[in-house]
Amino acid sequence: MDISNYFPIWEQLTPSEQETLSSSCSSRSISKGTMLHSGSGDCIGLLVIRTGRLRAFLSSEDGREVTLYRLFPRDICLFSASCIMQNIQFDIFIEAEQDTDLWVIPSGIYKKLMEESAVLANYTNQIMASRFSEVMWLVEQIMWKSMDRRLASFLLEESSIEGSPVLKITHERIASHLGTAREVVTRMLRYFQGEGYVRLSRGTIEITDTGALQKLDI
Secondary structure, three states, X not given: OOHHHHOOOHHHOOHHHHHHHHHHOEEEEEOOOOEEEEOOOOOOOEEEEEEOOEEXXXXXXXXXXXXXXXXXXXXXXXXXXXXXOOOOOOOOEEEEOOOEEEEEEOHHHHHHXXXXXXXXXXXXXXXXXXXXXXXXXXXHHHHHOOHHHHHHHHHHHHHHHHOOOEEOOOHHHHHHHHOOOHHHHHHHHHHHHHHOOEXXXXXXXXXXXXXXXXXXXX
């Protein structure tokens, strides 16, 4: 599929705007673990994900991370082109969680198109609003939800994404998603194992009682 299939508002753009987007985008293949964007000073362009998965996260001065949201095929990443957005006062990092194929639309070209096209500007604002809602949901989770419930929610979400109750993920990686220490995750997972919710082995977590985790997640 070409890039037109990834913009729901494509038919509302003028032929000239369509041609500009099509001709300016470049294809890239990114290996798992690659850092694509490392703060507000980095402005590589708009990312349109064809295959794979990206992760957007914040990182503290002491290296602790918390996942803001993930990007899947057909998603568009705006924060990798943060220079086109005014008043961004925080640094977002973006890495490839899987081997990923994507298109890159140069920031300057996309900004110019936004200035000329009300349709594209409105669509971009819709994406921004959606991402803001995801971040606000995360803030609510951190403020009001206990760690056992957040961990249960994460395990269920990860199982849904991977399509399997067996998760090949480390305690360190989970801690990075949840914005906590690895020791906290390990302690909570051992409690879950003791209750029969999961089975732990090296580098793997198997969900053995989905219903119990769902009750915790309520």
